[in-house]
Amino acid sequence: MLVFENEVNEWFRRDLYYVETVKESPLPMDKLLEKVATTLPDSVSVTGVSISSDPGRAYQVSLSKPRRASLYVDQYTGEVKGKSERSGFFMFMFRMHRWLLDSMNPGNEGIFWGKMIVGVSTLLLVFVLISGIVIWWPRTRKALKNSLKITATKGWRRFWYDLHVAGGMYALIFLLAMALTGLTWSFPWYRTAFYKVFGVExxxxxxxxxxxxxxxxxxxxxxxxxxxxxxxxxxxxxxxxxxxxxxxxxxxxxxxxxxxxxxxxxxxxxxxxxxxxxxxxxxxxxxxxxxxxxxxxxxxxxxxxxxxxxxxxxxxxxxxxxxxxxxxxxxxxxxGNWGGMFTRILTFIAALLGAALPLTGYYLWIKRLIKVRK
Structure with missing residues (x-):
């Protein structure tokens, strides 16, 4: 979901991100920003402005405080349209994704358990993906071709098996890319090693x-x-x-x-x-x-x-x-935005397949246990 956060926000809050009417030319920058400044408390000042190439998109004006605060402003009228705020839903998703809703100790002491659990889980994901390739790799080209097909006409067990095997292989590169890059935010030692691979200290x-x-x-x-x-x-x-x-x-x-x-x-x-x-x-x-x-x-x-x-x-x-x-x-x-919308969609699909892998894996494992007992 975080991959399409901007698009979702702009869809639901178009009035915040876009101006009502595009005029021939916007207000001069100094007049516009001074007009915004007059609406702020004396303790807050304008620190910057971001201007899109889209003439219909509102200017984003940065403020001195609080941290990363900004306003969206109609550049043609000087109207302050509203604050730039992350929605509660996406903030929840972000904190779940990064820290399992845990919060950092204000004194920065002790173990940040949410961050640690996410990091260890990601390391295990890398191990499972690589070991899965080794176990799955076919011996012949024909077997490789057949194992990359997903069949939906031979029963549920065959479908879940094909989805687990073939779907996992199609998503493998994207899942590894997400996992290996994500670990740089979890462990300093990994980040140091990752940077050294590219010749950077x-x-x-x-x-x-x-x-x-x-x-x-x-x-x-x-x-x-x-x-x-x-x-x-x-x-x-x-x-x-x-x-x-x-x-x-x-x-x-x-x-x-x-x-x-x-x-x-x-x-x-x-x-x-x-x-x-x-x-x-x-x-x-x-x-x-x-x-x-x-x-x-x-x-x-x-x-x-x-x-x-x-x-x-x-x-x-x-x-x-x-x-x-x-x-x-x-x-x-x-x-996944390195290749534009196309790679973002592929990353989104790969993430969905990645979330399905443990479900299909447990399903096949339970089915196998039942079969052995019979």
Whole structure:
């Protein structure tokens, strides 16, 4: 179910993800984001915006808190459509999938039993899949051909047997891919070994994390200054409104906006990347993702000067470090979206067959026990 979470959410909440009317051009970025900022408490600020290539899709505006909070905004009217929240159903499915509904100890001490059980079960799944291949492998090509057929006209026992054997073989590659990538989230020792197979040290990932943390701290400092400007600007505007005649329609955004160059950055990146999927902009950084096969988290990254809007650094995906690429590939292979909708559907079917394997296996085993006793 998690494979199609986005599609299900968009189907049921189209009013949240899409605008009602697509107009000729959206509001300028600085005016739009300042309009959103005026609806937020003083302790919360706008930290970024993600823009889809689909003109009918609402902008996703990121907030400083709580963690990963964002709003969907109609870019043509400035209307805040609602919060980006994971539905209770999919949150339940995610926690069941990852941790069997267990919760991490706040002090990060002791054993995270839900995570451990999922990890051990996945290791056993890998063993069962590989051992199943060894036991099943036919001796001749003719036997191989016959064993890959599913017959539904020779009784239930034959059908369940064929589904277990042939269905398991058809789903094998996808099940192994899901299991082997999923283990990287369960065991640090496995993740270290997995990365080493591809020539990447986990320490590089940690070092990158420190760099990202340092960059995040710099952005937080800038955003704190922007929030201070916002509070000062609100006070200035309040004073101006108190002294301003009712018919005065001067620009209410006269105070310097932290988003003043974001529209310019977006326009540049859109011209440079006409086939973009999404452009994301935050204070001093931007990224461009594409609709391509492979790593679905791949993106070109840019840094820009917040004082003049000039690009200061460009990091194209092909030149980025291996650790970041591997993390993106692990996720893309695990959820099956590396090949678009086609591989996602195959992954979904393989997961269903994988869930049926223990049921069909126990059915055949019980039938065999009954037959032996008779």
């Amino acid at each position: 986990v320490q590089q990932r940690a070092a990158q994390g420190h760099e990202q943390k340092s960059d995040a701290q710099k952005r937080d400092t800038k955003l704190a200054a922007h929030r201070e400007k916002k509070r000062e600007g609100n006070e200035v505007r309040k004073g101006e409104r108190s002294r301003r005649p009712e018919n005065n329609h001067s620009d209410m955004y006269s105070v310097t906006s932290p988003f003043v160059y974001w529209q310019e950055i977006y326009d540049k990146l859109r011209r440079q990347n006409p086939e973009y999927k999404q452009i994301s902009i935050s204070s001093g950084t931007a990224s461009v993702s594409f609709n391509r096969f492979g790593n679905q988290r791949a993106s070109d990254r840019y840094s820009f000067n917040t004082d003049n809007g000039e690009f200061t650094e460009t990091s194209l995906y092909q030149h980025q470090d291996k650790s970041g690429k591997i993390r993106g590939w692990i996720y893309s292979v695990h959820v």
